[in-house]
Structures are given as C-alpha cells and as structure tokens.
Amino acid sequence: MRDRKAATREHLLICAQQLVASAGFSGLQMQQLANHAGVATGTLYRYFPAKEQLAAEVFKRATRIEVAQVAQALTVSAAAPAQIAHALNVFAQRALRAPTLAWALIAEPVEAAVDQQRLQFRQQYAELFATSIQRGIDNQQLPAQNAQLSSTAIVGAIAEALIGPLAQVSRHTEANTPQPSTTVVDDIVQFCLRGLLAAPYSTATTHRLIQENADD
Amino acid sequence: MRDRKAATREHLLICAQQLVASAGFSGLQMQQLANHAGVATGTLYRYFPAKEQLAAEVFKRATRIEVAQVAQALTVSAAAPAQIAHALNVFAQRALRAPTLAWALIAEPVEAAVDQQRLQFRQQYAELFATSIQRGIDNQQLPAQNAQLSSTAIVGAIAEALIGPLAQVSRHTEANTPQPSTTVVDDIVQFCLRGLLAAPYSTATTHRLIQENADD
C-alpha cells in the first residue's frame, strides 16, 4: 500500500533527524541510520536514491520548522523594531535550546550538497527579515537603508554570535540544564537593533581616510 | 642541509596555498599537490605527518596574512568609528579581490580539522575589532556596549554579506575583472557602524512583547 510506503519513508526521515539532532550530520551514516530505524542498509536505498538526497531533505525539513517559527514571530503586530527583536529572540532561544541541531544547521562542516541547502536556509531567513525591515522603512519606523543587506548582516551577526556557545555546548552533554548565557542573546539583539535603527553614519571622514590608505 | 629542507617545506606550502587559492580546499589533494610541486606523493609525507596538518598550516598562513592586514588597518590613528570602517573596507576589498581564497577561508565546506582553524581565524578578527571598540568606548567615541559581542557580530555580518558574492564569483572565472558590487561593501560597513555607534535601543517594549509571546 502507498500509505505504508510513505509512512516508512517518514519514519526514516524522522530517525535521520534524530541522529542529526543528537550528533550532527557527521552522525548521519547509512549503517547508523539503518540500525536506528530498524532496517537494513539496502532498504534505505529503496526510499532515497543517495545519501546526499536524504541529508538534504533532513536539512530542508529542520529548516522549514525553524524558518516557520521565525516567520510566525514576525507576524506579531508591533512596531518593526520590536517585531524584529522578538523574532531574533525566538531564533536564538530555539537555537540554544537545541544546540546540536542548531550547530548542525548553522556551522557544522558538512558535505557540499548539504552546504548548498544551508545557503538557501540563510537566504530564507534573510528574506524574512528583509521584508520586515522594508515594511519598517516604508512606515518610517526605520531609517532608509538597504533592507536586503541589513537583513543579511543580521543573519550573519546572530549566527556568528551563536557559533561559539553552540560549538561549546554541542560538544558536551546535552540535557543537563546548560543554560548558556542568555545575555548573549540580548546583546546580539541590541547590536542588530542599533544597526537597523540608527541614523546613517556620515561617511565623509571614513572615505577620506580610506582614500589616503587605499594602497595597502 | 637544514636550509634545503626548510626551503622545500616552504615550497610545498606555497604550492598548497596556490592550489587553495585557485580551487579551494577541495582542490588541495595530495596527488594534485605533488604534481603541482614537482615531487612524488611520498615526499609530501616527509614534510607533513598528514594532510590534516598540511591543510591546517595552509589555512593558518593565509589567515595570518589577512589578519595582519586588518590589524594594520586598525592602527591608522583616527576616531574609532573611522578606524573600524577602514578596517572593514580593507577586509572586504581584499576578499573580493581574491574571491576563491576568501571563500575557502570563510565559507567553503572543509574537513573538521580545518574548520577548527576557521573558528580561531574568526576569533582573531573578533579580538582585533573588540580591542578597537573597547578603545572607542573608553574614549567616548562609541556608546557603552559589549565590545566582544559587537565585534563578533561585525565579523559575522561582514562574512555573511560576502558569502553570496564570493560563492558566485569563485565558481566562475577568476581574473576577468569581475568587480562585484563595491556597493555591498559600503552597505555592510554602514550597517556595522550604525550597530556600533547608535544609542542603545530601549528594550522596554521589546521585552513586554517577548514575555507575552514567550510560549511559542
């Protein structure tokens, strides 16, 4: 029956997600997965043409959930800055609560095919924020700026700030109430908000300086 | 003679760097390197215990150069904001001029051992900027803020903003005057400066919002 086949596929994907969530993508090995899912290695290839596809799909699914959460956070009706701050908090808090998964999605060294997904993953976030930022600009709640760029910068900033804590946590135990600096989150959010909100910085001085020093 | 041995080692490292600069770390293969350097594969193992070490050392060297350039850019005597803006420009401009190398250092999927180096690489930048930021705060040229965090955020923001352009460029031809949007650089720098300079954003509204929505 079709149902059964789909269910098995689903089961395999869930098992794969569990492996990733507990050991990152390096822990997602076909033998391992077969054991965990209670099937033979060959069976995996009845459901996925290659590991690459499987890994990519796991990434995509995990991504979809995270992106949806952030998207939802961006729907709270509030001034753009507060809205974005809230979304950033959701992003960071979720990451810190599932550090290994977050690390796998954000920073783990992965094969090229999965890395490709990661690029899209980040772009999805960027687009989400860009939309909010643009709305803020149109509303005069934010100063004029390159919404796309600011958005990308935000995503980069928060990802980078999380990498340290995540790498640390995901290497060690998992469930022992790690509570890694919530302060970090506040500080990053602050930085991003300042970046979004502030009046543009006069480039005059900067540019003169750069010209003078242009030839390294 | 010792000299000769050191010279050969140097030669091998330079060849390795060239490979990385032209094809990323995935292009750094022992056979490949041996060909390029005009030696046999076995010879490589007389100079490096394993590929891991070799790759890590290549990364370290490339890093050292980049970090030094940025460090130097941070020595220009000027107000902290201008100083940092200048350094960011140097960083970005160098990256765009050697896109494949920059991509390899910043974003290419690499084996875990090299990725370890990358973490340090980013931390080095972060420390550099943190020092400047702290100086700026002490001078009252910058508002009070978590210098370490702001610094990390800056590094993340600029890296993230460059990944798109770099990935694009490094996939294609190398030397054909690509001139990828210098605008990007200006916009990122602007964002970072706003993040550094602006007065802190009042968290009152934000926090109320977050509390209300805390349970996803």
Add this chain to the structure above:
DNA sequence: CTAAAGAATGAATCTAGATTCACTTTTTGT
C-alpha cells in the same frame, strides 16, 4: 491457497583519496 509483485536484507563491492614502504637516487663526511 498459490503465484506474481513488491519489499527487505546484508554481505560483498566500489570509490575516492590518503597513506605506506621497499627501493633508488642524492648528499654528506672523511
């Protein structure tokens, strides 16, 4: 109930590179 179709199996195979090592060539010291 039986045969054809559909799934599952897992040991054997394949693969892409890194790594080794018995042997050759070059250098050094006397």
Add this chain to the structure above:
DNA sequence: ACAAAAAGTGAATCTAGATTCATTCTTTAG
C-alpha cells in the same frame, strides 16, 4: 672516492563509508 645517511619515489595498500544486488521474505490479487 666510498660508505653511511638523508631524501625522494610511486605503485600498492588502506580506510571509511556509501552503494549494489542476488537472494529471501511479505503482501496482494485472483
């Protein structure tokens, strides 16, 4: 000039996983 010692060689081996496939088990249909 000669013998150690050092350096170089590259085909053969190893390795870690992914992938295959001839065979066995299950389900479905008539």
